[in-house]
Amino acid sequence: xxxxxxHMELVWCIIGCTLVTAIPRVLPVMYLRAEKLPPLLRHWxxxxxxxxxxxxxxxxxxxxxxxxxxxxxxxxxxxxxPSLLVAWKTKSFFGTIIFAMLLVAGAxxxxxx
Amino acid sequence: MPSPISAGxxxxxxxxxxxxxxxxxxxxxxxxxxxxxxxxxxxxxLLFAGSxxxxxxxxxxxxxxxxxxxxxxxxVNLRHLLMSAALAEYLAPLKRWQRFLFGCELTxxxxxxxxxxxxxxxxxxxxxxxxxxxxxxxxxxxxxALGVFCGELVTDVRPLGLDYALTAMFLALLVPQCVSRLHxxxxxxxxxxxxxxKIAGMGQWxxxxxxxxxxxxxxxxxxxQNRRPPEEHA
Numbered sequence: 001x002x003x004x005x006x007h008m009e010l011v012w013c014i015i016g017c018t019l020v021t022a023i024p025r026v027l028p029v030m031y032l033r034a035e036k037l038p039p040l041l042r043h044w045x046x047x048x049x050x051x052x053x054x055x056x057x058x059x060x061x062x063x064x065x066x067x068x069x070x071x072x073x074x075x076x077x078x079x080x081x082p083s084l085l086v087a088w089k090t091k092s093f094f095g096t097i098i099f100a101m102l103l104v105a106g107a108x109x110x111x112x113x
Numbered sequence: 114m115p116s117p118i119s120a121g122x123x124x125x126x127x128x129x130x131x132x133x134x135x136x137x138x139x140x141x142x143x144x145x146x147x148x149x150x151x152x153x154x155x156x157x158x159l160l161f162a163g164s165x166x167x168x169x170x171x172x173x174x175x176x177x178x179x180x181x182x183x184x185x186x187x188x189v190n191l192r193h194l195l196m197s198a199a200l201a202e203y204l205a206p207l208k209r210w211q212r213f214l215f216g217c218e219l220t221x222x223x224x225x226x227x228x229x230x231x232x233x234x235x236x237x238x239x240x241x242x243x244x245x246x247x248x249x250x251x252x253x254x255x256x257x258a259l260g261v262f263c264g265e266l267v268t269d270v271r272p273l274g275l276d277y278a279l280t281a282m283f284l285a286l287l288v289p290q291c292v293s294r295l296h297x298x299x300x301x302x303x304x305x306x307x308x309x310x311k312i313a314g315m316g317q318w319x320x321x322x323x324x325x326x327x328x329x330x331x332x333x334x335x336x337x338q339n340r341r342p343p344e345e346h347a
Contacts (some may be wrong), residue, residue: 003149003151007149007152009178009179010148010149010152010173010179011152012179013169013173013179013182013183014152014155014156014159014160014169016179016180016182016183017156017160017165017169017182017183017186018159018160020183020186020187020190021160021161021162021165021186021190021193022216022217024187024190024191024193024194024197025190025193025194025196025197025216025217025219026197026212026213026216026217026219027194027197027216028194028197028198028200028201029197029198029200029201029204029212029215029216029219030209030212030213030216032197032198032201033201033205034201034202034205035202035205040332040336042202043331043332043335043336044328044329044331044332045198045199045202045328046199047296047299047327047328047331047332047335048195048196048198048199048324048328049196049199049224049228049232049290050287050290050291050296050299050300050303050331051299051300051302051303051323051324051327051328051331052192052195052196052221052224052303052320052324053225053283053286053287053290053300054287054299054300054301054303054304054307054327055303055304055306055307055319055320055323055324055327056221056283056307056320057280057283057284057287057304058303058304058305058307058308059307059308059311059319059320060279060280060283061280061284062308063311068308068311068312076277076280079277080280080284083281083284083285084284084288087284087285087287087288087289088288091288091289093127093229093285093286094126094127094285096281096284096285096288097127097130097278097281097282097285099281100274100277100280100281100284100285101130101273101274101275101277101278101281102274103274104274104276104277105272105273105274108271108272108274109272
């Protein structure tokens with residue numbers, strides 16, 4: 001109890017953060033009835049997965065060492081191009097991930113980055 | 114044919130590769146930010162939120178008050194509202210408390226692998242959903258515990274390419290999403306907007322704003338395409 005009393009503000013902070021993390025995750029999947037939504041909204045939702053993944057991916061590959069870097073000096077970006085090709089051509093999920101990681105590890109091993 | 118539980122563990126494997134080192138990095142940062150080790154692990158158990166927890170550690174270390182931290186975390190988490198809504202259709206056969214349990218472990222990465230499976234026509238198996246989520250969650254908590262208690266032991270995961278595991282996974286998930294020219298255009302737009310917002314300094318908002326706008330554009334283009342008579346299709 002002494003430990004909790006000592007870190008009271010942080011404990012309340014964690015409780016608050018737990019609530020604001022869980023609520024957006026659970027409410028839609030618990031209460032949204034997709035079949036009752038208007039068709040326009042259902043179409044909109046069907047574009048959410050592709051959009052959210054592209055938004056996440058773009059901000060990951062264009063930032064290297066926490067800086068915006070659209071140059072060939074950005075290993076994440078350089079490795080993404082052949083990896084996209086492999087994903088498209090082979091359609092292999094695990095194969096693409098292993099290829100991309102090997103590319104990054106290899107470029108570092110050979111001192112290119 | 115693997116059992117539903119081992120299918121879920123398998124589905125979580127690329128996530129595990131990424132979560133252990135990132136959880137480890139969070140653990141190291143938490144200790145540096147004056148968060149007690151036990152509470153850092155509790156955070157990983159209760160929150161299970163990569164970007165959210167990094168925001169907490171960063172702000173807490175900078176001496177920001179609890180209320181402001183909670184607001185910042187809420188903004189970072191808004192994107193999960195959209196992911197949860199996109200999964201609702203597929204998870205409708207589950208009971209409400211089952212959807213609650215599933216939602217608690219919804220992250221960018223678990224969303225990605227599950228929606229990918231559903232879109233490929235995967236037959237819903239509850240055990241697979243949960244075993245995947247629990248495996249990913251355990252990797253996150255385990256990585257955090259390692260970082261908190263033995264942060265000095267491991268030096269650098271970069272030579273193994275582990276810092277690229279989650280990026281590679283999103284890449285492998287995104288490509289099969291691009292089923293039509295319309296989806297490719299939407300993806301490109303989302304990527305450009307997300308980058309633009311991030312460069313413009315809208316740090317926590319970039320993903321959710323880019324997703325909302327790009328999905329609107331995709332819907333408009335789809336409506337226009339459907340209005341056009343078929344012979345005009347290029």
